[in-house]
Amino acid sequence: MSKRNSAGKATKRPQTQHPAASDSMGARGARTGESDAEGIAGAAPSNTAPDNSKFIYQPLRWGVDSLYLSYPGVLSPDRVSQLRHLKSIAQGPDHEAAKAQLQLGSHVFEVKDKSSGLFAFTLVDGSYMIRLGAGKSKQLPMAYVQVSSQLLSHKGPMEIESELRDLLRQLGEVHAPKVSRVDLYLDFACDLSMEGWSREAWVTRACAVNQYAEDKTFTGWTIGAGGALMARLYHKLLECKKSGKEYLLDLWARAGWDQEMPVWRLEFQFKREVLVQLDLDTLGSVMENRAGLWSYATTDWLRLCLPTEADNTRSRWPIHPLWMAVSSVDWGTQGGPLLRSYQALRAPSLAWLGARTLSAYASIGAITGITDFDAAALEAKKHAYDVLGKQNGGGLSGVGDEQFFREKVEALTRLYNTRMNPALPPAPEPYQRNEYERQSRG
Secondary structure, three states: HHHHHHOOOOOOOOOOOOOHHHHHHOOOOOOOEEEEOOOOOOOOEEEOOOOOOOOOOEEEEEEEEEEEEEOEEEOOOOHHHHHHHHHHOOOHHHHHOOEEEEEOOEEEEEEEOOOOOOOOEEEEEOOOOEEEEEOOOOOOOOOOEEEEEEOOOOOOOOHHHHHHHHHHHEEEEOOOOOOEEEEEEEEEEEEOOOOOOOHEEEEEEOOOOEEEEEEEEEEEEEEOOOHHHEEEEEEEEHHHHHOOHHHHHHHHHOOOOOOOOOEEEEEEEEEHHHHHHHOOOOHHHHHHHHHHHHHHHHHHHEEEEEOOOOOOOOOHHOOOOHHHHOOOOOOOOOOOOOOOOOOOOOOOOOOHHHHHHHHHHHHHHHHOOOOOOHHHHHHHHHHHHHHHHHHOOOOOOOOHHHHHHHHHHHHHHHHOOOOOOOOOOOOOOOOOOHHHHHHHHO
């Protein structure tokens, strides 16, 4: 049997199914140890799970959260020259750096002023971070691309890769990619305390097991940090509220989440070293073997167990009922709802900006005693204009305040990937000469 077959074929586990199909789940999750009225069975009594272990478990979404692809190929000489020019612009003053943009199809990329490692150029927008190699080294790919998690919440990886390759073809000769890293995840609502077990309950091939908390709130576990295979179990709802990933809350609600129960994420990070060992080189092979990867991670590499004091052989410890549930993801289904629309931007939403603008108006009203909305807006505009003048050096910068504001807008336009800024005017001759000097010198 090949390694791919061993990865693609799920190992045997207790026949406890927590199907993650939202159509059958309805608006609430199943309580383990019980038979749900809607037909969702919890953990059946067995020699691996105690009968009295009851908790609510509701799978919401699952799939690919992070994807890194390496594309063999060669940048065209014209693109190398263009990118070098744009990179030099990015290294200049802010008002010039705002012009360091490259449009490929509908994507408006920021060209960074520096890159990383052996890659010469870096392009970024809301969908992709693309690192490009300028040489012809066979060891270095033409492009190393990180796909954004929000884009992966809108489209499937195969469709994304097809569109990405079309973009890269505009830069040079490109071939089918290899997967450098893929993260598989499961988001689930659960009322079980995720700190209700000790470190020794994790039976794993990894060396490092770490737990985390912020203030007095437990935030999660990390197993195998820094390794070729790593696991994280963390408080995703808390992380979303801090990071502003509100789109996930809407997707969870569409999957039946009650918007109150904590949502946790179990995530496995597979680096290329592991994928090669499992004979999974291409994106297609990885996608076909997601069930096998999840099975390998949740049965062979890591298990959450119920420690038994009378038995020192950890491999014989009973499987925790929660682990029986999370290991039974149905990878043959879509994996929950997807975003209906998506823009490749890194801009905050107008609703987010509006909320903060309103807060600023109210604060100005509280300080000045203004209770009329329009009057508070005018007062805010006056103070904003005062700050604009100070940032412009009180008129000593050589440009007027209106031009200075335009330059600030263009800098954010580049950062947000919203549109192309006007190009820089042609560079003047190194030494301007008057007409007499030109004629006298021939």
